[in-house]
Amino acid sequence: MNVILSGPGGSLEAARKMMQAGAALVRAGGAGVFIDNSALAHGGEQWRELTEDGGPDALTFAFAAIIGGRTEVYTMGMHALGLRDVVMKR
Numbered sequence: 001m002n003v004i005l006s007g008p009g010g011s012l013e014a015a016r017k018m019m020q021a022g023a024a025l026v027r028a029g030g031a032g033v034f035i036d037n038s039a040l041a042h043g044g045e046q047w048r049e050l051t052e053d054g055g056p057d058a059l060t061f062a063f064a065a066i067i068g069g070r071t072e073v074y075t076m077g078m079h080a081l082g083l084r085d086v087v088m089k090r
Contacts, residue, residue, distance in 0.1 A: 003030070009080040015059050018080075023051040038065040038077030 005021050008014055022033040026044040034041045042050065042062065050058040064077040064085075074087040 009082070011082040012056065012059055015063055015081050016054055019047075019051045019054070019059070019062060023048050033062075035063055035077065035080075037080055038063060040065050040077070 003025055005018060005025070007018055007021075009018070022030075026033065026047050030044060032041060032043045033047045040063070047062070050062045059081055060078075063080040064075050067074055067076060068090075070090070072087055072089050075085045078085045
Protein backbone atom coordinates (compact mmCIF):
# COMPACT_ATOMS: atom_id res chain seq x y z
CA MET A 1 0.00 0.00 0.00
CA ASN A 2 1.18 3.52 -0.76
CA VAL A 3 0.00 6.62 1.06
CA ILE A 4 0.43 10.02 -0.57
CA LEU A 5 1.09 13.13 1.48
CA SER A 6 0.55 16.36 -0.38
CA GLY A 7 0.88 19.84 1.03
CA PRO A 8 2.14 23.31 0.31
CA GLY A 9 5.90 23.39 -0.04
CA GLY A 10 8.19 26.30 -0.51
CA SER A 11 9.65 26.85 2.95
CA LEU A 12 11.76 25.09 5.55
CA GLU A 13 8.82 25.11 7.97
CA ALA A 14 6.46 23.51 5.43
CA ALA A 15 9.10 20.84 4.72
CA ARG A 16 9.48 20.17 8.46
CA LYS A 17 5.72 19.65 8.78
CA MET A 18 5.76 17.18 5.88
CA MET A 19 8.68 15.36 7.53
CA GLN A 20 6.68 15.10 10.76
CA ALA A 21 3.65 13.74 8.88
CA GLY A 22 5.85 11.17 7.15
CA ALA A 23 7.38 10.18 10.48
CA ALA A 24 3.88 9.60 11.89
CA LEU A 25 3.17 7.21 9.01
CA VAL A 26 6.47 5.40 9.66
CA ARG A 27 5.60 5.08 13.37
CA ALA A 28 2.23 3.62 12.29
CA GLY A 29 4.06 0.87 10.40
CA GLY A 30 5.27 2.42 7.16
CA ALA A 31 8.51 1.04 5.75
CA GLY A 32 9.90 4.40 4.63
CA VAL A 33 9.32 7.57 2.68
CA PHE A 34 9.70 8.24 -1.06
CA ILE A 35 10.08 11.85 -2.21
CA ASP A 36 8.48 12.01 -5.63
CA ASN A 37 9.89 15.47 -6.49
CA SER A 38 13.49 14.32 -6.23
CA ALA A 39 13.19 10.52 -6.64
CA LEU A 40 14.76 9.91 -3.21
CA ALA A 41 13.77 7.09 -0.87
CA HIS A 42 14.56 6.87 2.84
CA GLY A 43 14.05 3.90 5.13
CA GLY A 44 11.84 4.41 8.16
CA GLU A 45 14.64 4.60 10.74
CA GLN A 46 16.60 7.09 8.66
CA TRP A 47 13.47 9.21 8.13
CA ARG A 48 12.82 9.30 11.89
CA GLU A 49 16.41 10.38 12.50
CA LEU A 50 16.18 13.14 9.90
CA THR A 51 12.88 14.31 11.40
CA GLU A 52 14.28 14.35 14.93
CA ASP A 53 17.27 16.39 13.71
CA GLY A 54 15.05 18.83 11.79
CA GLY A 55 17.96 21.11 10.86
CA PRO A 56 18.65 22.60 7.43
CA ASP A 57 21.13 19.84 6.53
CA ALA A 58 18.63 17.11 7.46
CA LEU A 59 15.90 18.83 5.42
CA THR A 60 18.17 19.17 2.41
CA PHE A 61 19.27 15.53 2.64
CA ALA A 62 15.62 14.44 2.94
CA PHE A 63 14.19 16.42 0.03
CA ALA A 64 16.96 17.33 -2.45
CA ALA A 65 18.96 15.05 -4.73
CA ILE A 66 22.33 15.88 -6.29
CA ILE A 67 22.70 14.60 -9.84
CA GLY A 68 26.00 14.51 -11.69
CA GLY A 69 26.29 14.36 -15.44
CA ARG A 70 29.19 14.61 -17.84
CA THR A 71 28.95 18.36 -18.29
CA GLU A 72 27.12 19.57 -15.16
CA VAL A 73 26.03 18.82 -11.61
CA TYR A 74 22.62 19.93 -10.40
CA THR A 75 20.12 19.57 -7.59
CA MET A 76 16.53 18.43 -7.85
CA GLY A 77 13.91 19.14 -5.19
CA MET A 78 15.19 22.35 -3.58
CA HIS A 79 11.84 24.02 -4.38
CA ALA A 80 10.30 21.96 -1.56
CA LEU A 81 12.46 24.05 0.79
CA GLY A 82 11.67 27.36 -0.89
CA LEU A 83 15.03 27.48 -2.65
CA ARG A 84 16.14 27.34 -6.27
CA ASP A 85 17.86 24.31 -7.67
CA VAL A 86 21.58 24.69 -8.34
CA VAL A 87 23.23 23.98 -11.70
CA MET A 88 27.03 23.95 -11.97
CA LYS A 89 29.20 23.24 -14.99
CA ARG A 90 31.86 20.56 -14.52
